[in-house]
Amino acid sequence: MNKNSQMAPRDHRQRLGRWGENLAADYLEAKGYQILARNWRSRSGEIDLITQTGETLAFVEVKTRKGRDFGLPEEGLTASKADRLRNLAKQYLAQNDLHEIDWRIDLVAVELDHNGRLLRCEHIPNAVLGW
16 A cells, blocks of 8 residues: 555545534634634644634534544544643633633534535534533
């Protein structure tokens, strides 16, 4: 197996993930959310979207799945991923001196069939609780 064929699945997942993030951003903007940042990174990881609705910041994890071979998109938001998102959100708030602002962590689940047709794009506010 050559090097290019080994990287193809990863490249495909990355393209699918970026496509899902773009769809999620468009969907949230249509709902009145302002996109403040995309793919915000720190040493600890990445937040897909940082949005604002009214006076509330929403840190958004986007999970995109093609088919159900790996489960539903929302099943990809594991307890360890939720902990990492909480810590990343706190880092962002501290870095931007936003100590008194309301915030939450949301999920956008994007599901495609095996042929790549969109089945659903669902916004789940407060998907991660207990911060």
